[in-house]
Amino acid sequence: MIQSKLLAKTKKKVARDIRNEGYKFLIKGDFIEQLASGIYNFLPLGLKVHKKIEEIIREEMDSIGAQEVFLAALQPKELWERTDRWNKMSPPLFKLRDLHKKYFALGSTHEEVITILAKERIQSYKDLPQALYQIQTKFRNEVRSTGGLLRTREFVMKDLYSFHQTKKDLDKYFDKVAQSYQKIFKRCGLNSIRSEASGGTISGKEERTFEFQVKAENGEDKIFLCAGCGWAVNLEMVQGKIGANCPKCKKSSLKKVNTIEIGHIFSLGNKYSKALGLYFVDKQGKKKPVIMGCYGIGLGRLMGAIAEVHHDSRGIIWSREVAPFSLHLVPIEISNSKVRKTSEKIYQDLQKEEKEVLYDDREDKSPGEKLADADLIGIPIRIVISKRTLEKDSVELKRRDKKKIKLVKTKELQTFLKS
RNA sequence: CGGGGCAUGGUGUAAUGGCUAACAUAUCCGCUUUGGGAGCGGACGAUUCCCAGUUCGAGUCUGGGUGCCCCGACCA
Numbered sequence: 001m002i003q004s005k006l007l008a009k010t011k012k013k014v015a016r017d018i019r020n021e022g023y024k025f026l027i028k029g030d031f032i033e034q035l036a037s038g039i040y041n042f043l044p045l046g047l048k049v050h051k052k053i054e055e056i057i058r059e060e061m062d063s064i065g066a067q068e069v070f071l072a073a074l075q076p077k078e079l080w081e082r083t084d085r086w087n088k089m090s091p092p093l094f095k096l097r098d099l100h101k102k103y104f105a106l107g108s109t110h111e112e113v114i115t116i117l118a119k120e121r122i123q124s125y126k127d128l129p130q131a132l133y134q135i136q137t138k139f140r141n142e143v144r145s146t147g148g149l150l151r152t153r154e155f156v157m158k159d160l161y162s163f164h165q166t167k168k169d170l171d172k173y174f175d176k177v178a179q180s181y182q183k184i185f186k187r188c189g190l191n192s193i194r195s196e197a198s199g200g201t202i203s204g205k206e207e208r209t210f211e212f213q214v215k216a217e218n219g220e221d222k223i224f225l226c227a228g229c230g231w232a233v234n235l236e237m238v239q240g241k242i243g244a245n246c247p248k249c250k251k252s253s254l255k256k257v258n259t260i261e262i263g264h265i266f267s268l269g270n271k272y273s274k275a276l277g278l279y280f281v282d283k284q285g286k287k288k289p290v291i292m293g294c295y296g297i298g299l300g301r302l303m304g305a306i307a308e309v310h311h312d313s314r315g316i317i318w319s320r321e322v323a324p325f326s327l328h329l330v331p332i333e334i335s336n337s338k339v340r341k342t343s344e345k346i347y348q349d350l351q352k353e354e355k356e357v358l359y360d361d362r363e364d365k366s367p368g369e370k371l372a373d374a375d376l377i378g379i380p381i382r383i384v385i386s387k388r389t390l391e392k393d394s395v396e397l398k399r400r401d402k403k404k405i406k407l408v409k410t411k412e413l414q415t416f417l418k419s
Numbered sequence: 420c421g422g423g424g425c426a427u428g429g430u431g432u433a434a435u436g437g438c439u440a441a442c443a444u445a446u447c448c449g450c451u452u453u454g455g456g457a458g459c460g461g462a463c464g465a466u467u468c469c470c471a472g473u474u475c476g477a478g479u480c481u482g483g484g485u486g487c488c489c490c491g492a493c494c495a
Binding site: 009010011012013014015016017018019034036037090091108109138140142143144146151157159199201202209211261263264266294296298332333334335336365366367368369370371372373375384386387388396 | 420424425429430431432443444445452453454455456457486487488489491492493494495
């Protein structure tokens with residue numbers, strides 16, 4: 001991509017009421033822009049990151065045998081009344097009426113829709129287990145949006161639903177998903193903590209659920225974490241146990257940690273299958289409700305969390321798998337013909353290797369501004385070419401997350417990048 | 420939903436109730452410059468969120484509305 005054509009106007013200043021650092025850089029770098037409170041547009045850079053995250057999630061979901069579907073966002077009122085959630089859902093549903101005055105909800109989650117979809121296709125124990133997921137826009141009528149992308153009213157979510165004969169089989173899959181989640185977050189550059197939580201309006205309070213949390217100074221969640229064994233629990237589950245010993249390992253004490261919730265997995269039991277009539281016939285010919293689980297990751301929030309965790313004073317530091325580009329090619333003084341020729345040659349060569357390169361071909365930007373933009377956008381590897389480096393037949397390589405600068409012979413650049 | 424704050428060129432900010440609403444930045448033109456947001460000159464750009472009111476006079480004061488931010492409550 002040629003940077004002069006990239007739709008990204010980086011900003012030097014943002015409104016002072018933006019406190020959240022990661023969010024500030026997403027705005028400054030022109031990854032996203034706000035349309036209304038809790039509602040965001042994604043610009044080319046932001047969308048690229050979002051898509052990278054989406055692809056990681058899709059790969060991991062496919063690898064645990066889940067099939068992708070795409071469900072309706074407009075959902076009839078009656079469906080929500082059958083599970084008694086039309087009025088009880090929290091945060092509230094966005095509700096609207098069609099031309100015939102019929103009520104609909106904009107989907108904030110899809111237990112109802114997926115359950116009746118499954119009902120048509122799961123009747124026997126032979127049809128089980130099954131796992132379906134989608135990556136789709138959700139709408140939530142939040143009372144208050146916060147932290148940029150961290151809590152929005154419209155966002156893309158990956159929601160996975162699993163269907164089982166028995167609680168035991170669900171538990172097995174539950175663990176599999178939990179592992180898959182840790183892997184997803186790892187690939188996104190985050191160390192996630194699995195924390196015990198409560199289900200609220202999704203699973204019912206009696207079912208146990210896990211949240212996946214990432215440590216962040218200004219995260220809005222709080223968990224108690226055991227420094228010894230890594231066991232964790234949400235603040236809401238246990239009040240006033242700071243300093244108490246971990247109930248699991250009994251050795252270390254629990255410490256209160258601020259976190260951002262980046263994923264949540266629920267055991268649903270038979271709540272939805274009973275309410276909506278999803279039953280199967282077992283080997284003995286007995287009719288039983290299907291046991292369900294559901295598992296969610298908010299993609300925008302995950303992106304916001306990454307920015308929140310990985311940045312320095314100059315901008316975001318994207319990890320390799322989620323970065324909008326893998327290489328940032330930055331010529332200094334591109335009006336110099338030798339600099340230009342070499343840069344363009346390198347750009348072409350790298351593209352042939354299917355490297356995702358952002359080439360800063362802008363002539364009217366000073367070196368300072370180009371370098372500042374590079375730090376802000378946060379592509380993992382920066383390649384600087386200038387008269388100075390070309391005197392040594394070299395280009396300069398710098399990792400965004402490191403201080404060290406390395407000179408590499410122009411001819412050896414490609415082999416060097418492979419290693 | 421309770422409490423608080425804010426609203427001024429594209430963006431960020433300034434302006435005792437008083438003259439033509441100021442500055443920075445961005446953008447455009449010219450010259451110059453090229454390793455950490457360069458310099459000089461010029462240009463473009465605002466119904467000061469909306470509606471009432473007080474006043475000789477309102478960006479500024481009062482009332483109402485709308486929007487945004489923060490704290491709390493709530494929360495996948």
